[in-house]
Amino acid sequence: MKLAASKKHEPAIPTASMADIAFLLIIFFMLTITFEVDKTQVKLPKTNIRIEIPKKAAYVAIDSTGRIKVSSGEDLSASVPSADEVHSFAVGVIAQNPQKDFVLKADGGVSYGDVDLVMDALKRAKVRTIYLLSEQVTVDDI
Amino acid sequence: MKIKRDAADDEIPTSSMADIAFLLIIYFMVTTTFTATRGLDFALPEDDDSPPVVEKEDSVLIEILPSGEYVVDQQPMQLSGIIDYLKPKLDANPKKPVIIRPDPQSQYKSMVTVLDELRQATEKGIKEEIRISIPTQREIESFWY
Numbered sequence: 001m002k003l004a005a006s007k008k009h010e011p012a013i014p015t016a017s018m019a020d021i022a023f024l025l026i027i028f029f030m031l032t033i034t035f036e037v038d039k040t041q042v043k044l045p046k047t048n049i050r051i052e053i054p055k056k057a058a059y060v061a062i063d064s065t066g067r068i069k070v071s072s073g074e075d076l077s078a079s080v081p082s083a084d085e086v087h088s089f090a091v092g093v094i095a096q097n098p099q100k101d102f103v104l105k106a107d108g109g110v111s112y113g114d115v116d117l118v119m120d121a122l123k124r125a126k127v128r129t130i131y132l133l134s135e136q137v138t139v140d141d142i
Numbered sequence: 143m144k145i146k147r148d149a150a151d152d153e154i155p156t157s158s159m160a161d162i163a164f165l166l167i168i169y170f171m172v173t174t175t176f177t178a179t180r181g182l183d184f185a186l187p188e189d190d191d192s193p194p195v196v197e198k199e200d201s202v203l204i205e206i207l208p209s210g211e212y213v214v215d216q217q218p219m220q221l222s223g224i225i226d227y228l229k230p231k232l233d234a235n236p237k238k239p240v241i242i243r244p245d246p247q248s249q250y251k252s253m254v255t256v257l258d259e260l261r262q263a264t265e266k267g268i269k270e271e272i273r274i275s276i277p278t279q280r281e282i283e284s285f286w287y
Contacts, residue, residue: 113246
């Protein structure tokens with residue numbers, strides 16, 4: 001009996017679902033993305049309580065040398081010469097949106113006097129809530 | 143003459159779809175930053191010209207020295223001892239305000255550490271959230287007596 005010659009199979013990797021997987025990942029990244037408005041390098045203080053900061057909050061950053069940067073949450077942060085400028089900046093932001101939250105991103109080693117001036121500027125501008133940006137306390141810190 | 147016509151290809155070309163998708167993934171991966179977006183929230187009091195006058199004797203004063211040491215009601219204290227000191231006072235009067243007054247020369251992180259400790263009070267046996275106040279230097283000069 002003559003057997004039919006076995007058909008040659010072309011080896012192929014199934015790639016039909018590749019695009020589906022890729023688009024799923026795209027959707028994940030699109031949902032989780034938050035554009036960083038402030039790139040100041042600081043060593044944040046560590047806390048146990050850490051509450052999620054609302055998106056689009058305004059930023060005031062103080063680096064280890066005491067230099068101050070501000071951002072309304074929409075644009076990249078810009079340097080300001082003194083805490084008085086933070087006050088006029090905050091007044092402008094609050095005038096547009098009285099509910100706006102502010103984030104204080106200050107270096108843990110900065111002297112409290114510098115932070116005090118910024119906090120006072122925000123208080124005078126009638127800011128409601130400020131979030132003190134922090135890192136999680138880890139077992140190594142205890 | 144017989145003209146041979148190719149059957150029309152009625153498929154949508156999807157072979158480059160994955161390439162486009164991966165390009166977008168790479169873009170989002172590069173631009174995403176998983177940075178610290180959490181912190182301690184601190185509600186600021188309304189800034190009016192006549193804040194409620196708090197009698198010094200009615201509140202607990204936590205001072206932070208430039209060296210980072212804590213002085214609670216004139217007594218030097220460890221961070222871990224603050225809650226134990228406050229507990230009987232707050233059990234008697236849960237509305238008792240706690241004032242944090244850091245020295246301008248002290249480090250910012252000392253203030254954050256105390257604030258974090260006080261915010262955890264309810265987990266450490268104190269019934270109500272502590273009323274924390276951090277007056278600024280201007281307020282101290284204007285209203286402190």
